[in-house]
Amino acid sequence: MVNEAVESFTRAEACATEEKDLESAAQYSAAMGLLLLSEQRYSEALAAYDRAVSRLPCSEEVWAARGEALCELGRFEEALDSQRKAIDLCSGPDPGLLYNVALTYAGMGDADGCGKALQKALDADRMQVMAIVQNFDGDGELFAQRRQDEAAFLTRRLQEADGDSERRRWQRLKEVVTALRQLEEDPAWLRDRLLDSASGRNQTAYGSTWIESFCHLADAGSLYCTGTAPQQMVVFGSSIGWQCFLGHLHLGYAPCRGFEILASQVQAAQRLAEELGLEDGVEFRCQDALEADVSEAGLVWLNTYAWPAEVKQRVAQKLLQELPEGSQVVSYEPIPTAGLCWQGRHLRLKASVNLEASWDPELTAEVHVFTLRTVYLVQMKKTAHIWPPKPHKTLPRP
Ligand SMILES: C[S@@+](CC[C@H](N)C(=O)[O-])C[C@H]1O[C@@H](n2cnc3c(N)ncnc32)[C@H](O)[C@@H]1O
Incomplete structure (x- = not known):
């Protein structure tokens, strides 16, 4: 299926190039890059993104994705160049892009670079970064709302708790969950985890x-x-x-x-x-x-x-x-x-x-x-031929 999709994208890209529709051609190669990236076929993804940026050099998304492919290939300096181009093309600080830069520095083992990029990402939009870290399928606002719902659930359970020991248990649970959620926001923890x-x-x-x-x-x-x-x-x-x-x-x-x-x-x-x-x-x-x-x-x-x-x-x-x-x-x-x-x-x-x-x-x-x-199987007894001994077969005399 993936190879068929790649073939279709290749044909569509060739047609668009023939018709001198460079923007569509770039979009087909970028779509192919995305597919190959998700399939962890990084070299092919990079080739597709190279074609896309040559035709559509003003797309921050394509530069950013190209940076991701380079990062996966361990070509960190080139990845950073590509990611910086993407950042320059953005109208304002983009937490996702800055987070990707932090990932590239982490790949290089550069704790300082990683920490600084991460801090910039957090300054741009803390909750958006949290959503990315948790692989949350929604934006920062939705993620913040979800966390508030969780906190409200704990408060409710604590209020409704029946008796001292129940109340103590929910109080402890609330403390633990709050501490864990705080830790997830700690820039030092985030950086160390990336590294x-x-x-x-x-x-x-x-x-x-x-x-x-x-x-x-x-x-x-x-x-x-x-x-x-x-x-x-x-x-x-x-x-x-x-x-x-x-x-x-x-x-x-x-x-x-x-x-x-x-x-x-x-x-x-x-x-x-x-x-x-x-x-x-x-x-x-x-x-x-x-x-x-x-x-x-x-x-x-x-x-x-x-x-x-x-x-x-x-x-x-x-x-x-x-x-x-x-x-x-x-x-x-x-x-x-x-x-x-x-x-x-x-x-x-x-x-x-x-x-x-x-x-x-x-x-x-x-x-x-x-x-x-x-499941204990009931063992069937095999009738072993132990006694009397098997009759010895004598070979017929010639
Ligand atoms: C998705 S996380 C667990 C998060 C978990 N859902 C939670 O709520 O805390 C899976 C963890 O498994 C760890 N891991 C991967 N391979 C492991 C292994 N062979 N032995 C122990 N831990 C491993 C990873 O480093 C990662 O932190």
Whole structure:
């Protein structure tokens, strides 16, 4: 399909060039560039953008996209040139463009350049940058509104809380969510995250689940820790610790152990745990989640949706082999069928819930809850021929 689309764009571009309609030709090559960029075919995308800028040199969008392709190819100085051209063509400071410049500096490992560009982006429109960081499918205004709704939800739940212990719980939840949302706005954290994740941006993409969604999933999937189930929770890709904090305060697990490969995220989560006095309930490790001990986990939370397919397969195999009976697994995507069964042990789908996540305001992120179950097969007795011994066949004499 993609190759067919590229062919169609190529033909349309050639026709427009023949008819001397250079603007249309540039638009076809830019559209092709965008498609190839999304397919991670960066060299071809760059070639398409080169053609587009030569015909339409006044389009900031095309210069910006060309910069993105160059950045992905590791040609950072050229990327910066292209991005600066885009900025010069803009009527005012564009937070998205400035954020892309910060990404390029991060790729170069230039912390100072990254921090300065990021600060300019935040000064231009803080909420727009937040929306970009959270992969939010909407503008800064919508994002700010969504955050206010979340804060209002917490205030309401606190007001409606019945009894002292409920009130204390909602008070703690409100403190934690407020602290996490503040951290997400901290320029130093944003910069460190960009620098830290420069070499594997897809796998380390950021996003968060709104507290309303978390509470809804907790009820719909019956995720609460019970007296009889194992008390530990393990989070794969814990980032700044959202699910560990909420798993401890709202679901009642302890310890809630997060595994995360980005050191900046682990340090930030640890700092928060100390500030909030929650070190006894949550723990964060800068370690590959494939090395996590899940043998005593009552709940495993997977943030693996952007991880490579081969790693996801290994995660599923690990869970099947190591989880205790009855453990629950939360995943933001279905687990591949091949990873659902091993030697009688199954990850059985318990619930699928449509949830709103930061990266999806359309309520379409489907979250799945699985339970580890073992099916014990009744072994059929084989009638072994042990006694009397098999009659020895004597070869017929010639
Ligand atoms: C999308 S984020 C998780 C955000 C999460 N939804 C939240 O609310 O906090 C996924 C995280 O997984 C981390 N990650 C990627 N591969 C990993 C691995 N092999 N082991 C542990 N963490 C990993 C990334 O660095 C990234 O921070």
